Amino acid sequence: MEASKVYRLLDGRVEEKRGSDEKNGFKIYHIQWEETLDEEGGFRVFSIGQPSNMPTKCVLLLGVTGAGKTTLVSGVLNNFLGVSFEDPFRLQVKEETGREKTQSQTDFITVYTIYYKEGMKHKYNLVLIDSPGLEDTRAAEQPRDIRSQFEEFITSDLGVDNLHCVGLVAKATTNRDLKSEKAVLEEIISLLGEAVPEITHIFATFACDQPLVEAVVRNAGVQYKSMFQFDNGMLYSPINASSDKELAFWSYRWDKMREHYDAMFGALANALPLSLELIRERKYFNTCKKNLKTQIENLATSVTEMEINKNAYNKYEQQRVTNKDWKQTKRVALQNNQQAVNCNTCQQTCEILRYVNNEVQEDHDSDIGHTLAPIIGAVTTPLGAIAAVGGAILGTLLSRKKKKQQVPHTLSNAVCGENGCSHNLQEHALESMKLQTNIDEDMKKLYEEAVSKTEDAKSKIIQAQEEILSCSTTISHTTVELLSHSKKVEKLTKKSFLSTDDINSQLRSEISQSEVNIIPQATKYIAILTKAMGTLASHSAEEVLGKHELVKEMLLEDYEEFFK
Secondary structure: OOOOHHHHHOOOOEEEOOOOOOOOOOEEEEEOOEEEEEOOOOEEEEEEOOOOOOOEEEEEEEOOOOOOHHHHHHHHHHHHOOOOOOOOEEEOOOOOOOHHHOOOHHHOEEEEEEOOOOOOOOOOEEEEEEOOOOOOOOOOOOOOOHHHHHHHHHOOOOOOOEEOEEEEEEEOOOOOOOHHHHHHHHHHHHHHOOOHHHHEEEEEEOOOOOOOHHHHHHHOOOOOOEEEEEOHHHOOOOOOOOOHHHHHHHHHHHHHHHHHHHHHHHHHHHOOOEEOHHHHHHHHHHHHHHHHHHHHHHHHHHHHHHHHHHHHHHHHHHHHHHOOOOEEEEEEEOOOOEEEEEEOOOOEEEEEEEEEOOEEEEOOEOHHHHHHHHHHHHOOOOHHHHHHHOHHHHHHHHHHHOOOOOOOOOHHHOEOOHHHOOOEHHHEEEEOEEEEEEEOHHHHHHHHHHHHHHHHHHHHHHHHHHHHHHHHHHHHHHHHHHHHHHHHHHHHHOOOOOOHHHHHHHHHHHHOOOOHHHHHHHHHHHHHHHHHHHHOOOOOHHHHHHHHHHHHHHHHHHOHHHHO
């Protein structure tokens, strides 16, 4: 095995099958594939080798469960890689690869890719697309749409550009009708076009005698180009023959099998490709249209919410203004030679002082009066002039009152600290009037509610503005992508696809099923996008993609007032 050509072509990436022995005259090996799994899309891709610049030939296999598709894939691999009758090994596709990753592997499209390597007999990359069995035993529980699944595959990043062969796989001895095969083939034709019969071939499996299936296919009215007979029973039959005559018989059957595989490989080499670009462009267009509908709904929802919150903001702002005077402060004259230390910022009285025999006393702490006495003696002006002395006198007064606090180095920068006042003493005044506050509790409640509601509405307005900008950016990109794919479909089909009016009509119809409150806004934006697409109608598919800013600008013009 180590010295074989096949081993070198596969870069040694093979492993012996568990339990394999040489009782049939050879060992069984599995290829160690590189695996990519798309569980959401419903397909998995196995590949070996490095991508090459050689042409790629793609074969789609269709057939009921039990038709021998997996064995056929093994036969293709053995023959494509040049395994001979005399080789002491055979290659075999490992069944249910990755089963532990998902419980629905039999529902997957499985793709096998062999990249060309110098030394291979056939000078192209080979891709086998193995579809799920058409009559899987779980079909009633989990109905399968192979058309949609195949479409999903070819439009994915793992998809292929062209298809060269559709192989209807059926046992050579079958005499039943081909209802399932015919139905799915019609689905494939509806997806790929009327050229499908030109690349359709019958792959008759286990064909050691004249196949019956060809007549069945003709009677079923299935159109096809040719039939290949694959005697795959030979792949793993014992070669330790008891006589030269028996060995010659097995060798003859192997050679006949090889002839049909070589004929198929030759047909593939000369097959004209059926381009899948049109399917991709149609799929991309429909995906863009679906996304655009959702994005328009999102934009309309954001704008509708913006209007609701703007109205709420205006309502509660008016409520705030109406009730802003819930706190009334008035000045009340003091008696008995009292003076008040009033904070101009808080609009409250922080201290009340009284004068007895030319000395100042504080209502709650007589020590403070002794602090101010020498200061009063130095002032010859009336008591009202004390207010003009400023922050230094008040600073001395109040700092001495608080014996346990450190006196600030600069009294003018000291903080009051009385009655919760946190303002600088420079913002205070000594007056013969105290400040008295009256609170209307009902007005206060309405005011505080309005403040809270306006803040909440403002926050939601800002959020809606961000969402509107984001939606408009996304919509503008999706719109030009939609138009670009539409133009590519027209170019590929050489006929008109969908006019902007058609797109407008389809979007309006789909939007009509949305939430009632967003329909007016959504309809307005559809009209704007229709106008934008009309403006871009003369541009090519490539030029359109660079015009998303124009579309965004047209969208933003409509709700520019929301950002004022």
